[in-house]
Amino acid sequence: MKRILSILMAVLLIASLAAACATNRDDPATTEETDAPAQNVAIHTPAGVEGDDPADDNDGEGPRRGGTLVFSPTSEGSGPVGLPWAIGWGDVAVPGPFNQALIAEWMDGTINHVLAISHEVDVENRHITFQLRPNVIFHDHSPFNAEVVVWNFGRIAEHSAWPTGLLDVVALDDMTVRFYWETIENSTLGRHSQSFTSMVAYETYGIDWLRDNPIGTGPFTMVSYVRGAYAFYERWEHYWDEGRPYLDAVHMIFLSDPLVQSLGLQQSADGEGRIDVVATHTQEITIQFFQMGYNIMIVANQCIALWLPIDDPANPLYNPLVRQAISMAVDRELIAETLGAGVKIPSLQFVPPGFRGRVDDPTFGAPAYNPERARELMAEAGFPDGFSTNLYPQPGRVSDAATVAIHSMLSEIGIDAEIVIMDMAGHTQMRREIGWSGIVIDMYGAWIHVEDSLRGSFVFGHDQEGVHPERLSIPPSPELRRLVDAAFFFGDNTQQIIDTAAYILAPENLWMIPMWNQGIMNILHPRVAGMDLPSIGLPFDRMWLREGL
Numbered sequence: 001m002k003r004i005l006s007i008l009m010a011v012l013l014i015a016s017l018a019a020a021c022a023t024n025r026d027d028p029a030t031t032e033e034t035d036a037p038a039q040n041v042a043i044h045t046p047a048g049v050e051g052d053d054p055a056d057d058n059d060g061e062g063p064r065r066g067g068t069l070v071f072s073p074t075s076e077g078s079g080p081v082g083l084p085w086a087i088g089w090g091d092v093a094v095p096g097p098f099n100q101a102l103i104a105e106w107m108d109g110t111i112n113h114v115l116a117i118s119h120e121v122d123v124e125n126r127h128i129t130f131q132l133r134p135n136v137i138f139h140d141h142s143p144f145n146a147e148v149v150v151w152n153f154g155r156i157a158e159h160s161a162w163p164t165g166l167l168d169v170v171a172l173d174d175m176t177v178r179f180y181w182e183t184i185e186n187s188t189l190g191r192h193s194q195s196f197t198s199m200v201a202y203e204t205y206g207i208d209w210l211r212d213n214p215i216g217t218g219p220f221t222m223v224s225y226v227r228g229a230y231a232f233y234e235r236w237e238h239y240w241d242e243g244r245p246y247l248d249a250v251h252m253i254f255l256s257d258p259l260v261q262s263l264g265l266q267q268s269a270d271g272e273g274r275i276d277v278v279a280t281h282t283q284e285i286t287i288q289f290f291q292m293g294y295n296i297m298i299v300a301n302q303c304i305a306l307w308l309p310i311d312d313p314a315n316p317l318y319n320p321l322v323r324q325a326i327s328m329a330v331d332r333e334l335i336a337e338t339l340g341a342g343v344k345i346p347s348l349q350f351v352p353p354g355f356r357g358r359v360d361d362p363t364f365g366a367p368a369y370n371p372e373r374a375r376e377l378m379a380e381a382g383f384p385d386g387f388s389t390n391l392y393p394q395p396g397r398v399s400d401a402a403t404v405a406i407h408s409m410l411s412e413i414g415i416d417a418e419i420v421i422m423d424m425a426g427h428t429q430m431r432r433e434i435g436w437s438g439i440v441i442d443m444y445g446a447w448i449h450v451e452d453s454l455r456g457s458f459v460f461g462h463d464q465e466g467v468h469p470e471r472l473s474i475p476p477s478p479e480l481r482r483l484v485d486a487a488f489f490f491g492d493n494t495q496q497i498i499d500t501a502a503y504i505l506a507p508e509n510l511w512m513i514p515m516w517n518q519g520i521m522n523i524l525h526p527r528v529a530g531m532d533l534p535s536i537g538l539p540f541d542r543m544w545l546r547e548g549l
Contacts, residue, residue: 067269067545068249069528071538072261074279074520076228076254082214083207084195085156093279097220097233097250097540098139099195102130102149105448107301107354111189115144115196115217123184123490128192132175136240139221142200146171152196163191184490187449219245219541228254239541246530246544258285265289265525269549276545277538278523283399286343286521297522297531298343301447303350304398306330306406306513307440309473315437317389321381323510326439327367328374329413330406336516339401345517349501350444352517357450357497366505366513374413386414390438395424397443406441406515432461432468444512450497451487458504459484474511479503525549 073093080086081094102116111119116130136144153169156162165182172178181188198215205213214222217240220233233250253275255261262285264275280286290296306326308317316322332346348365351358359365378384391410393403403419410417417439422430430436447453459476461469469475476484483503487496504512522538524531527549530542 064544065246066248068251069247070251070275071277072253072255072275080211082210082212084197085159094231098214098216098218098222100217101193101195103192105190109356126184127178127180129178136217138198138217139215140198140201142198144217145174146177148199149177151199185488186490187452190448220250245541250540258282276525276528280521283343286523289523295524298519300345300352300517300519302519303444303517304515305350305444307442309436310511311473316387319381320508321377324367324507325374325377325413327513328370330409331369332515335405347514347517350514351450351501352446355446355450356494378413388416390420391417392420392438393441394427394443398441432472435473454484454500
């Protein structure tokens, strides 16, 4: 109890810290996610609140139809929503109800067929063949077939660029399409997650019309869109998945003010300004509604970690014993319990739960909390009285409270770490172009295929002219390069990922010290039902609203 109170008292320092640095910080509520979201999805249901299993919700009557779901996403984006080949990661919310791809990929690499019904991988001949779903039509009633798939990928090549390594796309017959690749690895299948638009609409009305008049195959059609304000969608009566969607409409509103979102979430179903779902990065509002009995869907693909430089042997942080001591100094469980309230998942591993390469053994990973041993290690390393350094929290990803808690715990083993607040541009420049000599509290973003994440974080850019490395002060060793490269093939590469993680987290290395998992959070009013746990974001075709809430 004493340690919990000390952490809570330390958090009171945040107000003065924020006031001193107010001109140099990003607002966590408005900082956009820039990494592709992976599908580590969990529904957190408060005690005493009924779960979201559709089979248990309607007394055997089946899902209810009707109602309008009101959704406030994290960001609107700015791209031409009607051109699927021009949609960036920041634009994915608006096309969600109407766009679809051949496949969707779950967090463990499992393939969910959407506009395709099957696929066949030929590694030797380097091609992947898809059998398309029959009787699918676009919202303009034009057909979806192999010709349309080939045509859409032609527009991708014309207006942007094909996915890396794609050589050709060929229609074998009306409902069969084949993709030829330079090489086929586990992540190659995910590159077929491109959505499609109507070839007929493009040829009839032109590209400029299609920019703002999207034509997809999804469960909803866009009726109106006022940029910066809202988008409204109606149920598509000719959707290929018979009986779905259950909702009559989706109303997407773009709000950046957490207070307005909070008020909307607390409205009744017929209340003015009501919101049913809010997507947020802000832990404070998430914790508030979790404690009020709302459900929280967490896409926990982010691992917050301490990143220690290894490019200067004179730096105390270069010493492996010091790095071990730092890992043992931080009480991850306490931070998660005191400051996380269910939205921080303490971890000694950087591979998130549910991803390929996550080890079930709870002792696997970085050294666990042991402050007594940490102080002994500091003395063995030659720093019995500690040393001074800097602590750099990533803006928008790491809360002030968590930063202060880590600072307090490091001070208990003699490390006086001055908290340095930077804006996102400055933090990125330090990480990629200048380097750092202190401790960076930063995010490891897990993509679906962990080998891609490992290459991006530790290898990519270090020896490529004109390309900035992601972690300049952590140059990869030859052994790390070998381990990462060994994981790139088509098949079960779980052991290769585990081997690479074990190397990075080995006591003599420990260049990254995992703290906890977090990610994009959706706050769901209890009236929202039909959540599909493995899905990316909201499964609009499966959701409905309970009555009377």
